[in-house]
Amino acid sequence: MDRYFGISQSGSTVRKEVIAGITTFLTMAYIVFVNPSILVQAVPGIFDQTGKIIDQSLYNSYYGAFMVATILGGATATLIMGLFANYPFALAPGMGLNAYFTYTVCLKLGIPWQLALTAVFIEGLIFVILTLTGARSFVATAVPQPVKAATGAGIGLFIALIGLKNAGIVMPDPITAVTLGHLNKPDTLLAIIGFFITVVLFALQVPGSILLGIILTTVIGTFPIFNVTHYQGIIGKIPDISPTFFKIQFDSKTLLSGAFWVVVATFFFVDFFDTLGTLTGLAESAGFTKKKGELERAKPAYLADAIGTVIGSLFGTSTVTTYIESSTGIAAGGRTGLTAIVVALLMLAMLFFSPLALTIPSAATAPALIFVGVLMIKSLMSIKWDDITDAVPAFVTLTMIPFTYSIANGIALGIITYPIVKTFSGKRKEVHWFTWVLALLFIAYLTFFRE
Template structure:
């Protein structure tokens, strides 16, 4: 019997080694100075920092009339397919999921304000993805990426870091809305200490704990910080210090299983409504109230629809490029002349993910800036992105666990990611004002406009105009000049 067990153990070890060799060969792990263990944990960290989209996306898109359960399944599938394609196609550790912000544009502007049905709005997302594919075929997005000077690329990384920090401090309830100064620091004397008060304190404590792990150079410091802060939250909830209030956005930190299987079954039934709805003419109408657009307003609505498509396209292009630039700078993926090898494959994966997501029933799927969390841990290959895809699929089985990860647990992790991305500021040539001033404008515009794409546009416009006014227009790439004209026209007509 013992001999039989030894034989089974040897067979299992041989199979594991064989699988490891396949992963090593496909993802070129040794060549990238990484291993399966590091890539897997990097994927877990990336997933945990972006798992909030599983709760937020259904909430936002349901405002358009879409069934919340169906959107949850669509979010999981779109994120899993997009991340897996990114990993297999480009061999980069970039994760994808339905974009936050553009989903709000889908619900609150396209559907609620402009009056389109959600099914019809999905057509806009689907067509945007097709246009993306055509732009990739013409290498237009790649030309845009390569035309941006190194100083602006570094500035994009820093700007994204500032934006991530701002988002994290908001999610941690430390920075709040303020009537006098737009935003301000939480006032613990004026808030409920059982909800937002303790939430902010746990965030601050989590930042200190995670910082200590990072300073001590503990392996998996960011992941350990998430778990340690989450555990503190569970303890405070058990003793009654933290009191969940779901209606106010303060959910329980303790996983709630309950009738999960029934809820999952209901979600899959609703997914049947969203999946492929855009290809069924009987299931969608032009307007949200169920009416077909009349001939008298069809031209105006058609023009509106074109505007909607290009709004999705425009935001997705520069959010994606900004994320790829920022994370690539931090991960050291760029060549000496600022180019990203296999960029076209990464962009194809992003475009295909958008069209696939629209078919499943969700708004634009895009590359996530939270990918920087996995890169900061050490993720360097597509195996990280594939691991993220697997975790999204697993979230169907363990959704109560993942959905219970509170914002105060992930906020400290994002603060650390922001800190790591800020180090790219050293790559800007501060002795050359022609380079550094546009870089500064780019990086500061991102958090203040709450938009990666607007930050890039501000940087491109200022770079071109400053160099033109100082007699250095010949040093500006022609693509940058074309982009400047397009951006100025966009702001003039918006």
């Protein structure tokens, strides 16, 4: 083991690697509960128009299947990362991408969840091909930095908006579009309490603060004053994955639709640059980068992400990506793939906790969504706000994602804005030629092909 992972050579020990793996797992285990709670909303016939469950049996069936898909997709990708890339990085279905999958692709565009999984599958294959051929670096340079940074923050706002909506803190209004909800409702009040619990735990640097916040909020929901949490157990048999397993389908009409390929492109864009930024940041913090700032063993690291996405879509989950929460394990001393292996094994152990997952109400997961939005907004710090030619494309990207309820729209409008502003401001040389190609394609789509 020491020889395979190079534990002693990296200055670590088996004990440190195990502790690091446990630490990383605790900080990201919330995805096991949050991801299925988002994806299950894409399945017709489970919820009414107000968001209430109308078929509990169908809900339990699909929630359990999405939970298993979440675990298997994340664990598989993390095992690949640990065994072949030998990095202490963990992977799981990405926040933001799961929201885009459900709320934009399925509920807004009306694309069945099976075809949405097909889009994820195709996106993963494109990622694999680009990584194997070395074209990844070319694509990375074509998208403007302000748009990349604003996309992460915009997704954070998008996730937070979904969390606020699920909590009842924000609700629709026929005149102002949105307004403040009824804060005295049990679900809403519980979500507010859960948010503050999570914030305080995180501020106190309590390990697994988001997961612990979900659990504590669930417990408080059992109090008679709320009566929101309905206990269904803790440990049980592994749920049946058949409702979501291998459900990708290739519908000729949809595959010829411009909207479908924009969905594929959006999944790819967010996955690609989220992985790029996360891996780079984690590698720099752990000292894994070369002299030019490049990641050592970059190809197997990116392949772990790409293959994880392909396999995850076959299990039935949205795009799998590298988690920034891996930084907690690195801070605890994790330096090799053994840390990732520990995370993967702990994720697989979660397969037996489906009753606990079904016990957790949406009022307990909504605070996690809002808080993750808080964490993602910090990417705005890297934008040169004093340069208006950077600030405007970033602002357009940032605002259009939540305001149009679409990550795709925000990215498209940001990429369109960037070359126009730069070129007519005398900074044409800062614009990559392929950025113009992307901008023109997005203009054509938004003008002529968008449904």
